[in-house]
Amino acid sequence: MKRLALLFFLLGCSNAVTNPNDFKILSDFKKGLENPDLLKWPNTGRDPCGPPVWPHIGCSKGRVTAIQVQGLGLKGPLPPNINQLSQLKNIGFQNNRFNGNLPSFSGLSNLQYAYLNLNRFETIPLDFFRGLSNVMVLALDNNPFNQSFGWSIPSDLADCTRLVNFSCSSCNIFGEVPSFFGKLSSLSSLMLSSNRLSGGIPLSFSGSLLQILWLNNQEYGGMNGSIGVIGSMVLLTKLWLHGNQFTGPIPESIGSLTSLRELNLNGNLLVGLIPPGLARLNLQLLDLSNNMFMGTMPRLSAAKVSYASNSFCQPDPGLQCDPQVNALLEFLKYVEYPVSLASEWKGNDPCAGPWWGISCNPSKEVSVVNMKSMMLNGTVSPSLSLLSSLVEIHLEGNYLQGRLPQNLTMLRSLRLLDLRGNDLEVPLPKFPTNVKVVYDTPSSPSSHETSDVDGNVAHSTKSRFGIILASAALLTLVAVLAIIFCLMKRRRRKNGDVESSASGGIRTFEASTSPIFSLSSLREVTDNFAQENILGRGGFGVVYKGKLKDGTMLAVKRMESGVMSDKGTSEFQTEITVLSSVRHRHLVSLLGYTGEGNERLLVYEYMPQGALSRHLFYWKMMDLEPLSWCKRLIIALDVAKGVEYLHSMAHYTFIHRDLKSSNILLDHELRAKVSDFGLVKLALDSGTSFATRLAGTFGYLAPEYAVTGRITTKVDVFSFGVILMELVTGLVAVDEQRPEEKQYLVDWFWKIKEDRETLLACVDPALNVDEDGHDSIMAVAELAGHCTVKDPSRRADMGYAVSVLARLVETWRPHEGMSRCSSTRSEMPLPELVKSWKEEDRVAALNAPSQSHH
Numbered sequence: 001m002k003r004l005a006l007l008f009f010l011l012g013c014s015n016a017v018t019n020p021n022d023f024k025i026l027s028d029f030k031k032g033l034e035n036p037d038l039l040k041w042p043n044t045g046r047d048p049c050g051p052p053v054w055p056h057i058g059c060s061k062g063r064v065t066a067i068q069v070q071g072l073g074l075k076g077p078l079p080p081n082i083n084q085l086s087q088l089k090n091i092g093f094q095n096n097r098f099n100g101n102l103p104s105f106s107g108l109s110n111l112q113y114a115y116l117n118l119n120r121f122e123t124i125p126l127d128f129f130r131g132l133s134n135v136m137v138l139a140l141d142n143n144p145f146n147q148s149f150g151w152s153i154p155s156d157l158a159d160c161t162r163l164v165n166f167s168c169s170s171c172n173i174f175g176e177v178p179s180f181f182g183k184l185s186s187l188s189s190l191m192l193s194s195n196r197l198s199g200g201i202p203l204s205f206s207g208s209l210l211q212i213l214w215l216n217n218q219e220y221g222g223m224n225g226s227i228g229v230i231g232s233m234v235l236l237t238k239l240w241l242h243g244n245q246f247t248g249p250i251p252e253s254i255g256s257l258t259s260l261r262e263l264n265l266n267g268n269l270l271v272g273l274i275p276p277g278l279a280r281l282n283l284q285l286l287d288l289s290n291n292m293f294m295g296t297m298p299r300l301s302a303a304k305v306s307y308a309s310n311s312f313c314q315p316d317p318g319l320q321c322d323p324q325v326n327a328l329l330e331f332l333k334y335v336e337y338p339v340s341l342a343s344e345w346k347g348n349d350p351c352a353g354p355w356w357g358i359s360c361n362p363s364k365e366v367s368v369v370n371m372k373s374m375m376l377n378g379t380v381s382p383s384l385s386l387l388s389s390l391v392e393i394h395l396e397g398n399y400l401q402g403r404l405p406q407n408l409t410m411l412r413s414l415r416l417l418d419l420r421g422n423d424l425e426v427p428l429p430k431f432p433t434n435v436k437v438v439y440d441t442p443s444s445p446s447s448h449e450t451s452d453v454d455g456n457v458a459h460s461t462k463s464r465f466g467i468i469l470a471s472a473a474l475l476t477l478v479a480v481l482a483i484i485f486c487l488m489k490r491r492r493r494k495n496g497d498v499e500s501s502a503s504g505g506i507r508t509f510e511a512s513t514s515p516i517f518s519l520s521s522l523r524e525v526t527d528n529f530a531q532e533n534i535l536g537r538g539g540f541g542v543v544y545k546g547k548l549k550d551g552t553m554l555a556v557k558r559m560e561s562g563v564m565s566d567k568g569t570s571e572f573q574t575e576i577t578v579l580s581s582v583r584h585r586h587l588v589s590l591l592g593y594t595g596e597g598n599e600r601l602l603v604y605e606y607m608p609q610g611a612l613s614r615h616l617f618y619w620k621m622m623d624l625e626p627l628s629w630c631k632r633l634i635i636a637l638d639v640a641k642g643v644e645y646l647h648s649m650a651h652y653t654f655i656h657r658d659l660k661s662s663n664i665l666l667d668h669e670l671r672a673k674v675s676d677f678g679l680v681k682l683a684l685d686s687g688t689s690f691a692t693r694l695a696g697t698f699g700y701l702a703p704e705y706a707v708t709g710r711i712t713t714k715v716d717v718f719s720f721g722v723i724l725m726e727l728v729t730g731l732v733a734v735d736e737q738r739p740e741e742k743q744y745l746v747d748w749f750w751k752i753k754e755d756r757e758t759l760l761a762c763v764d765p766a767l768n769v770d771e772d773g774h775d776s777i778m779a780v781a782e783l784a785g786h787c788t789v790k791d792p793s794r795r796a797d798m799g800y801a802v803s804v805l806a807r808l809v810e811t812w813r814p815h816e817g818m819s820r821c822s823s824t825r826s827e828m829p830l831p832e833l834v835k836s837w838k839e840e841d842r843v844a845a846l847n848a849p850s851q852s853h854h
């Protein structure tokens with residue numbers, strides 16, 4: 001009887017037999033997998049939609065509506081025509097090992113939930129998002145999509161108007177955050193951490209109802225611009241912007257974000273005072289570390305607060321600043337907190353130095369404010385009138401606008417006020433007759449003609465002298481920059497026929513003559529900059545592979561036309577000058593360059609094995625052999641030698657500033673060279689530090705550099721220490737996906753490095769070393785510690801790293817039965833090998849162009 005009922009039931013449902021095409025696609029899916037058994041799908045021709053329905057499948061009316069195979073460990077591709085399962089509502093593919101090309105989902109208009117995260121899909125098609133008109137959740141995180149070129153989010157996604165959650169962290173997205181996200185009215189969570197995004201937070205986000213916004217840790221410098229727009233995103237609960245280059249202050253209106261629970265701004269270039277409203281929020285996490293926030297740090301009740309490495313006036317929250325400091329910070333606010341000053345003006349005593357542009361009298365009162373030609377924008381703050389001992393104010397050569405505050409006329413000691421070359425409103429307020437006011441005559445505002453207003457008092461030579469002293473450092477800086485600039489200009493005009501000069505005690509360097517490549521020849525060798533020749537993408541452009549007629553390979557760095565602002569140009573010129581003068585076996589050589597029209601191209605030697613990061617972190621994905629311990633030691637030594645060379649050149653020091661495993665390139669023998677000197681700046685004699693633009697990549701940045709922007713060679717030593725940690729653990733410097741205590745490699749490594757057992761348990765599992773190896777690893781771990789000491793003065797230097805590593809390489813004897821360092825010359829016993837490299841280094845140094853000066 002029961003059987004009969006079943007038979008009737010089956011007959012009654014005969015119209016529910018699975019759609020044959022759906023059936024075929026499921027079968028193809030299964031067939032394509034390397035481990036299909038994990039699905040537990042029947043091998044007989046039994047119908048997927050049952051009864052009973054196959055495991056992990058959902059059906060409705062004979063059509064497949066759901067596939068839920070999350071976490072099964074499946075390996076293989078998805079069928080290319082999966083979008084013919086047109087009734088699919090629910091896809092759970094996450095947390096498997098799916099690879100190959102992600103097929104298009106175009107046209108899946110019933111799809112609501114799609115989880116594809118935590119897989120190994122290698123590409124994502126352009127039309128993937130087309131027609132997903134009902135999709136609510138798209139999770140694509142942690143897939144190596146289009147690894148080498150990166151990809152940008154196609155505009156089709158703008159039509160997915162019901163989208164609630166979109167996440168694609170660690171997805172290789174480059175370009176700007178599309179502004180359409182601000183117009184998707186249902187969108188509540190946008191997670192795009194750890195991509196290659198650049199540019200600002202779109203203004204369209206103003207007033208958006210987003211609750212979660214994660215834009216942290218973008219590679220290659222990251223996003224920039226103001227974070228002002230967040231002040232109007234009142235539903236935000238989690239805002240993660242850390243590890244970018246955002247600038248400007250926290251908006252005052254942050255106090256209206258009453259739902260906010262997590263705010264992470266760590267490691268940006270943010271400036272200004274902490275708005276009082278922030279202290280009223282009921283936060284669980286607040287991280288303000290590694291910015292240039294100033295003034296008083298308010299007392300906060302958040303469960304987890306970090307604010308280290310800023311320019312606060314007091315070490316502890318809640319303590320007020322000195323009135324002189326408050327007045328000066330208010331002045332800075334009116335000129336938009338220029339980074340040069342925000343990074344310098346820290347602590348609670350402007351007279352203790354090094355407060356750029358501020359001089360004091362012996363009673364420790366501010367007597368001179370010298371802001372000549374500081375590119376200040378904005379208006380003059382009345383707060384200057386609170387500095388009652390001011391004798392001279394120099395504001396000439398800026399972009400100041402608006403009305404000069406009347407209050408300044410009350411300054412009793414003031415004798416000189418220089419306002420030339422600004423755009424201030426006239427008439428100026430009337431100053432007492434003993435004040436010499438210098439300004440442009442209204443009839444010729446751009447000229448530097450001056451006139452005295454009511455003034456007839458000669459100013460004191462003493463204070464004049466003070467200004468000259470105060471300006472000296474600035475002038476030196478300007479002079480150096482000017483000389484470099486002139487040199488560059490001349491070089492460009494002469495199309496590569498370079499000469500240099502040394503003058504006025506300022507050293508410049510002689511560049512070796514680089515062969516000139518024409519634009520057309522570079523077009524030719526790169527197949528007109530063909531996509532398939534892209535080797536990688538950097539902060540300033542794309543690197544292409546090129547092949548000369550004689551078979552020589554080249555790497556051509558093409559600066560993006562969009563970034564050819566002044567900044568890009570000077571960076572480009574710095575790179576040429578530096579690189580063409582520096583030749584070393586462990587530094588990637590610049591072979592030539594061209595600067596025709598808008599194009600700026602640099603030609604480098606080609607490094608066939610690409611970046612160290614590929615071999616350390618992505619070797620599985622890219623089908624490479626993991627690096628043996630021996631190779632890692634040799635790579636570390638190569639890098640140390642290259643950087644040591646940079647640090648110790650004859651009369652000046654080059655500081656790399658952006659040392660990281662993706663900037664270390666390997667040749668066909670896996671020998672390393674340091675690349676990307678785009679950020680190298682010229683530092684005058686050792687010991688001099690330049691507070692210039694912050695560069696470097698989050699996770700490798702020395703704390704003192706992140707905080708003050710102050711550069712010494714120790715900044716590179718710190719980054720090198722982080723690379724050593726990567727070599728030991730096989731973990732990248734920063735990874736938000738790791739458990740919290742492991743996210744920042746340096747911090748975690750410091751915790752584990754002391755105890756041998758703990759450390760050895762954390763060694764890269766791809767390494768297969770014995771007891772001897774363990775000693776070697778412990779020694780490198782110790783060196784990594786020396787290189788990352790917080791206090792730069794107690795940190796090791798590169799010479800020390802070279803000597804430690806050289807000793808380790810020399811004494812490293814692979815154990816019997818273990819594979820040797822297999823370079824092409826590895827037939828030689830290792831000590832001989834080391835000797836032969838030393839000889840090569842020596843010969844290479846002899847052949848290097850002379851670094852001496854005129």
Ligand SMILES: *[C@@H]1O[C@H](CO)[C@@H](O)[C@H](O)[C@H]1NC(C)=O
Nearest residue numbers: 123124125126146151152154
């Ligand atoms: C990703 O790469 C593939 C293959 O190179 C390409 O066809 C596809 O258009 C790329 N995807 C995007 C979104 O650019």
Ligand SMILES: *[C@@H]1O[C@H](CO)[C@@H](O)[C@H](O)[C@H]1NC(C)=O
Nearest residue numbers: 136137164165166188189212
């Ligand atoms: C979107 O993500 C949030 C936070 O992860 C989660 O609470 C919410 O349930 C998700 N929404 C949907 C529709 O899945």
Ligand SMILES: *[C@@H]1O[C@H](CO)[C@@H](O)[C@H](O)[C@H]1NC(C)=O
Nearest residue numbers: 198199224225226562563565
């Ligand atoms: C942000 O960086 C880009 C280059 O990536 C640059 O063109 C742009 O001017 C920068 N914007 C701001 C506001 O600094």
Ligand SMILES: *[C@@H]1O[C@H](CO)[C@@H](O)[C@H](O)[C@H]1NC(C)=O
Nearest residue numbers: 336338339374375376377399
């Ligand atoms: C002020 O504006 C000028 C021109 O608009 C710009 O070149 C300069 O960099 C700005 N200065 C600062 C400190 O932002």
Ligand SMILES: *[C@@H]1O[C@H](CO)[C@@H](O)[C@H](O)[C@H]1NC(C)=O
Nearest residue numbers: 382383384385386405406407
């Ligand atoms: C400057 O003067 C204005 C009005 O004259 C006054 O409101 C303001 O408090 C003064 N500012 C300072 C810093 O003294």
